Amino acid sequence: MNIEENLKSMIEAKYGNVKNFSIKNDLPYTTVRSILERGVLNAKVENIIKMADGLGVKAEDLLRENPQPSVKSSIETIYNQLDAARQAKVYDFAKYQLKEQNKRPALTIVLNGYVSAGTGEWLDDSVKDEIEYTGEVPEHDFAVKVNGDSMIPLFDDGQVIFIKGTSEARDGQIIVCEINGEAFVKKLSGDRLVSLNKDYKDIHISETDDFKIFGVVIL
The missing domain is CATH 1.10.260 (434 Repressor (Amino-terminal Domain))
Structure with missing residues (x-):
C-alpha cells in the first residue's frame, strides 16, 4: 500500500x-x-x-x-x-x-525467629531464616514471623513484622516479649498482655513471672 x-x-x-x-x-x-x-x-x-x-x-x-x-x-x-x-x-x-508493575521488587530479609499471637512459643535468636519479602521494609533492628491469629485484624497468621529493639515500652504499644520462656507479640496494657482477637484471654504478668521485652513493633 x-x-x-x-x-x-x-x-x-x-x-x-x-x-x-x-x-x-x-x-x-x-x-x-x-x-x-x-x-x-x-x-x-x-x-x-x-x-x-x-x-x-x-x-x-x-x-x-x-x-x-x-x-x-x-x-x-x-x-x-x-x-x-x-x-x-x-x-x-x-x-x-x-x-x-507497581509491585516492589522482592528483597531478602533475615527472620530472627517466630513469635506467637496465640499460646506462646520459644523465640530462638540462634535461628535465622532468609526469606524473600515484597512489602515495604522499614528501618528495624530485627524481624520475626507471627504464628497464630490472636492479633487479627492487625497481624495475620504468618505475617512478617519488624521490630525496634528495646527493653522498655509504653502502655498501648505492640511489643515482642517473652514470659516464662515463651515469646509473644501482644499489646501491653499495665500488667497484662492483651490480644486484639477477643477469642483470646489476656495474659497477666505477675511479679514472679520471668518477663522480658525485646522490642516494639514498627507500625
Whole structure:
C-alpha cells in the first residue's frame, strides 16, 4: 500500500469511515478526501498535524510508506469496539497489570525467629531464616514471623513484622516479649498482655513471672 492507502486504512480502523474522522477532528470532509486522492505531500502542514493528532501518530509518520498508530491509539480503537461486558474485562486486566508493575521488587530479609499471637512459643535468636519479602521494609533492628491469629485484624497468621529493639515500652504499644520462656507479640496494657482477637484471654504478668521485652513493633 502507498502512503494514502495506509492513511485511509488507519482512519477507517479508528473511526469507521472518513466522514466520522472529519467531523471528530474538525476537518472539512472535502479536505480529507482531497488529501487521500491528491496525496499527503500536497497537503497543508496544519492539516497533516490535525490528522496525525486524530490518529495518535506523529505528523512525520504520515509521510512514511507504512505509518503505524501508537499502541495507545490501537488499544483505544479496539476497546471502543467492544461491548460493555468485554470493556469491563479489559479494564480489570489493565488494573491488574498496573498493580503487578507497581509491585516492589522482592528483597531478602533475615527472620530472627517466630513469635506467637496465640499460646506462646520459644523465640530462638540462634535461628535465622532468609526469606524473600515484597512489602515495604522499614528501618528495624530485627524481624520475626507471627504464628497464630490472636492479633487479627492487625497481624495475620504468618505475617512478617519488624521490630525496634528495646527493653522498655509504653502502655498501648505492640511489643515482642517473652514470659516464662515463651515469646509473644501482644499489646501491653499495665500488667497484662492483651490480644486484639477477643477469642483470646489476656495474659497477666505477675511479679514472679520471668518477663522480658525485646522490642516494639514498627507500625
